Amino acid sequence: MRKRAICPKCDHDEILYLPQIADRDDDDVVRPLVVHVVHFDWKDDVEMGKLSAYVCRKCGFTELYTKDAANLPFDKIPGARILKGTRE
Ligand SMILES: [Zn+2]
Numbered sequence: 001m002r003k004r005a006i007c008p009k010c011d012h013d014e015i016l017y018l019p020q021i022a023d024r025d026d027d028d029v030v031r032p033l034v035v036h037v038v039h040f041d042w043k044d045d046v047e048m049g050k051l052s053a054y055v056c057r058k059c060g061f062t063e064l065y066t067k068d069a070a071n072l073p074f075d076k077i078p079g080a081r082i083l084k085g086t087r088e
Helices: none
Strands: 015-018 022-024 030-032 034-038 046-056 062-066
Touching: 030 046
Parallel strands: none
Antiparallel strands: 015 046, 022 030, 034 046, 046 062
């Protein structure tokens, strides 16, 4: 869907690209939704894995993409693990 702008579910040809997805904290501040936040005592938090989306304008099917996915510290995210694919 990202490359061709065609929905794989319904074949519609109008896709909405969202460069970021909004999240909101307790103070009603809108922030980009991210996969992981690294906390430091001595400097500001570092947000990693900002999400972007491609949304079919007809059926609503949505694909999410994570920025810089290869460098996410998955060992620090509870429950996260690498699933290795197999090819035959
Ligand atoms: Zn669709």
